[in-house]
Amino acid sequence: xxxxxxxxxxxxxxxxxxxxxxxxxxxxxxxxxxxxxxxxxxxxxxxxxxxxxxxxxxxxxxxxxxxxxxxxxxxxxxxxxxxxxxxxxxxxxxxxxxxxxxxxxxxxxxxxxxxxxxxxxxxxxxxxxxxxxxxxxxxxxxxxxxxxxxxxxxxxxxxxxxxxxxxxxxxxxxxxxxxxxxxxxxxxxxxxxxxxxxxxxxxxxxxxxxxxxxxxxxxxxxxxxxxxxxxxxxxxxxxxxxxxxxxxxxxxxxxxxxxxxxxxxxxxxxxxxxxxxxxxxxxxxxxxxxxxxxxxxxxxxxxxxxxxxxxxxxxxxxxxxxxxxxxxxxxxxxxxxxxxxxxxxxxxxxxxxxxxxxxxxxxxxxxxxxxxxxxxxxxxxxxxxxxxxxxxxxxxxxxxxxxxxxxxxxxxxxxxxxxxxxxxxxxxxxxxxxxxxxxxxxxxxxxxxxxxxxxxxxxxxxxxxxxxxxxxxxxxxxxxxxxxxxxxxxxxxxxxxxxxxxxxxxxxxxxxxxxxxxxxxxxxxxxxxxxxxxxxxxxxxxxxxxxxxxxxxxxxxxxxxxxxxxxxxxxxxxxxxxxxxxxxxxxxxxxxxxxxxxxxxxxxxxxxxxxxxxxxxxxxx
Numbered sequence: 071x072x073x074x075x076x077x078x079x080x081x082x083x084x085x086x087x088x089x090x091x092x093x094x095x096x097x098x099x100x101x102x103x104x105x106x107x108x109x110x111x112x113x114x115x116x117x118x119x120x121x122x123x124x125x126x127x128x129x130x131x132x133x134x135x136x137x138x139x140x141x142x143x144x145x146x147x148x149x150x151x152x153x154x155x156x157x158x159x160x161x162x163x164x165x166x167x168x169x170x171x172x173x174x175x176x177x178x179x180x181x182x183x184x185x186x187x188x189x190x191x192x193x194x195x196x197x198x199x200x201x202x203x204x205x206x207x208x209x210x211x212x213x214x215x216x217x218x219x220x221x222x223x224x225x226x227x228x229x230x231x232x233x234x235x236x237x238x239x240x241x242x243x244x245x246x247x248x249x250x251x252x253x254x255x256x257x258x259x260x261x262x263x264x265x266x267x268x269x270x271x272x273x274x275x276x277x278x279x280x281x282x283x284x285x286x287x288x289x290x291x292x293x294x295x296x297x298x299x300x301x302x303x304x305x306x307x308x309x310x311x312x313x314x315x316x317x318x319x320x321x322x323x324x325x326x327x328x329x330x331x332x333x334x335x336x337x338x339x340x341x342x343x344x345x346x347x348x349x350x351x352x353x354x355x356x357x358x359x360x361x362x363x364x365x366x367x368x369x370x371x372x373x374x375x376x377x378x379x380x381x382x383x384x385x386x387x388x389x390x391x392x393x394x395x396x397x398x399x400x401x402x403x404x405x406x407x408x409x410x411x412x413x414x415x416x417x418x419x420x421x422x423x424x425x426x427x428x429x430x431x432x433x434x435x436x437x438x439x440x441x442x443x444x445x446x447x448x449x450x451x452x453x454x455x456x457x458x459x460x461x462x463x464x465x466x467x468x469x470x471x472x473x474x475x476x477x478x479x480x481x482x483x484x485x486x487x488x489x490x491x492x493x494x495x496x497x498x499x500x501x502x503x504x505x506x507x508x509x510x511x512x513x514x515x516x517x518x519x520x521x522x523x524x525x526x527x528x529x530x531x532x533x534x535x536x537x538x539x540x541x542x543x544x545x546x547x548x549x550x551x552x553x554x555x556x557x558x559x560x561x562x563x564x565x566x567x568x569x570x571x572x573x574x575x576x577x578x579x580x581x582x583x584x585x586x587x588x589x590x591x592x593x594x595x596x597x598x599x600x601x602x603x604x605x606x607x608x609x610x611x612x613x614x615x616x617x618x619x620x621x622x623x624x625x626x627x628x629x630x631x632x633x634x635x636x637x638x639x640x641x642x643x644x645x646x647x648x649x650x651x652x653x654x655x656x657x658x659x660x661x662x663x664x665x666x667x668x669x670x671x672x673x674x675x676x677x678x679x680x681x682x683x684x685x686x687x688x689x690x691x
Contacts, residue, residue, distance in 0.1 A: 073148075073190050073193075073216045074217060076148045077150055077216060078148075079212075081107065082209040083101055083150070083170075084206075084209065086152060086153040086154075088157060090157060090158060091128075091157070094151070094170065095122075096115075098136070098149050098172040099111055099115045106144060107145065107174055108142050108144065111142075114140060114142040114143060118172070123370075125162075125247075125302055125319060128160055129161065129162060129194075129321070130161050130162045131165075132168040132200070132204065133200065134167045134170045135170075135172075135173060135194070135253070136170070136173070137172070139176070140175075140176070148172070149170075150170070150171060150209075150212055153168050153170070154168075164622075169203055169204060171194070192255050195263060195324075196219075199215070202215050203215060238271050240271040240295060240335075241294050241295055241296050241331060241334040242272070242290055242297055243273070243297070243299070243300060244277065244300070244301060244305050245258045245301060245320060246277035246305050246320065255276060256323075257320050257327075258323075260323060260327045261274055261331065264328050268332075270331055277301065277303070277305055291310060294313070295336075295337055296315070297314065297316070299315060300320045311343060312342070313342055314338070314339040315340065315342035367425050367429050367459075368425060370425060371423075371428070371459055374420055375420045378413045378416050378417050379414075379556060379652045379653065381413055382409075382411070382412070382414040382416075383559075383650075384651050385406050385407075386406070386411060386651070387649075387650045387654070387661040389404075389406035389410060390407075390650050391660065391661050417455075417556070417560055418442045418445055418446050418560070419439045419443045421442060422441050422442025422455045422458040424459075426466065428463065429464060429466070433466050433470070433493060436490055441455075441461065441462045441497040441500075441501050442455045444501040444505075445457075445458045448501070448502075449510045449513060449514070450506050450510045451510075452513075452553075453509050453557070454506065457505055458497065461497065461500055461505065462497045466489060469489055470489065473489075529640045529644050531570075532566075532567070532570035532642055533639045534639070535555060536571065536574030536638055536639015537632045538550065539613060539635055540575070540613070540628070540632045540635035543578055543617050543628075548575070554567075555567040555571045556652055565663075568649045568650075569642040569643075569647040569649045572653075573639055573671055573672050574635040574636075575613040576611050577635045577672065578613055579604035579607045580608030580609065580680075581630065581634055581679030582608075582616050582680075583604035584676060584677070585680045586598045586600075587601065588680065589683075591689050591690060592684060592687040594690055610654075610655045611653060629682075631679050631683075634675040634676060634677075634678045634682070636675075637675045638671045638672055638674060638675025639671075639675075641667075641674060642668060645667035645670075647662060647665075647667050647668040648662065648664070649662045649668070650662075
């Protein structure tokens with residue numbers, strides 16, 4: 071099947087209006103729905119977002135390939151969209167995304183469709199072809215480029231020569247992604263092309279949506295110097311017993327092929343042992359994945375909690391402003407304060423519920439919500455809610471294991487009766503007798519400790535939290551500092567630490583914007599243009615605006631940002647600044663206590679970070 075049979079002209083978006091990832095997904099899904107490609111836009115969008123939550127389909131180099139395989143799709147289709155200025159699609163390289171290929175595949179798609187989509191994925195590895203696509207201005211030009219690319223001579227990949235020269239290094243690889251439509255084949259092609267450039271023979275097995283293709287033989291595995299597993303889902307591993315194996319996300323197969331091949335052919339990898347022969351090695355190998363899983367579960371809770379934090383927090387802050395003007399008995403104050411407070415009451419239950427759901431799927435949601443609510447009721451606070459979420463999730467997994475041996479005729483009772491009743495009983499038991507009392511004591515002690523900190527210790531804590539916000543700009547350190555401050559704010563209503571983390575999160579993008587303005591000879595033209603947008607993102611408390619710059623020059627950008635954020639966070643505590651809102655940036659400054667001093671702390675930290683970055687960076691030639 072010709073690629074243009076799937077790449078329809080009538081649904082292409084040649085001038086995407088969206089300016090962020092969420093809006094881009096909405097715009098593309100709307101086009102598919104309008105043209106009857108999908109029969110249920112919401113279900114299809116949910117499938118797209120679920121795939122994005124596993125790993126961003128923003129592959130880097132300006133390309134994104136959001137995709138889903140679901141019954142909500144009427145016919146296999148590829149939507150091409152182009153953003154003239156690019157947008158932040160949370161790409162793996164942190165750079166703006168310009169070209170989008172939204173792939174919609176029905177559950178019953180035949181092999182011809184899947185092979186065509188695999189061919190599309192492979193074409194997008196070709197940088198020259200991608201450059202031509204970026205210049206295309208009409209649907210006809212896009213289709214003509216694909217016709218031309220398909221009509222070219224077939225490439226000779228190194229795997230076709232595997233075994234032809236025993237003196238050349240030889241490695242094997244397996245690529246796989248959860249959907250098995252795009253990333254699987256892009257990683258395959260990237261590995262093949264890089265191997266050919268390096269003079270390395272390679273055999274790549276793909277685990278796509280139609281199952282495994284080009285399966286590796288045992289003889290090839292035994293001959294190989296090393297094994298590359300570029301996969302975001304489980305693949306059969308026992309066959310690689312006693313071989314050096316690199317296990318990486320599929321995105322690294324696309325973006326880091328050279329390093330993977332180099333390590334594999336040099337046997338620079340851990341020796342894989344089958345589970346029954348090497349328990350110790352399994353524990354060592356799994357430690358990273360365990361922590362990665364914990365982080366993923368935690369972030370699922372935090373991401374679902376944030377709308378309650380932002381909406382409730384800002385309305386509460388507005389109520390405090392009204393209180394200062396109208397008094398605490400005015401109807402407007404009571405209205406805003408009631409709404410905001412009610413939203414805040416959901417914070418800990420939502421956090422715990424969605425942590426549990428990430429662990430145990432939907433059966434974990436209700437026990438997690440109730441566990442979080444019991445944490446609130448018992449004054450166990452934010453920490454108690456965290457524990458409740460993880461405990462509920464793993465208790466439900468245990469319950470699932472208990473009922474695994476029941477007759478199949480009782481399967482219908484599991485989700486509607488056995489899981490909820492047993493899960494609720496167990497989490498209630500633990501929360502009422504153990505977690506609630508223990509963490510209530512811990513929570514009370516922690517609040518008392520923070521309230522009795524001396525000025526010097528308070529400044530140090532503010533500096534620490536501010537610096538953590540800038541270390542990874544939205545990553546684990548940033549989220550840990552923000553979550554801790556939200557917990558204190560929720561339990562005490564004291565917004566002083568919120569001031570420290572808000573300054574710490576605003577400084578990196580503002581500092582980059584200032585540096586690109588006043589040290590313009592240190593940045594490329596593209597960086598200077600991107601720098602302007604960081605004024606808006608920084609003032610809005612969107613730290614992630616600094617990520618593209620940090621990815622390109624991590625030591626200088628992160629180093630200078632952390633320095634400025636440390637100073638800014640410490641100054642907020644020195645000057646007793648407090649913000650009764652967990653988000654909003656410059657827009658909630660009027661609600662701050664000692665607002666002018668907060669702005670001075672922000673200005674001082676941003677200036678120091680900008681000057682440090684400007685002096686540290688080398689002049690662009």
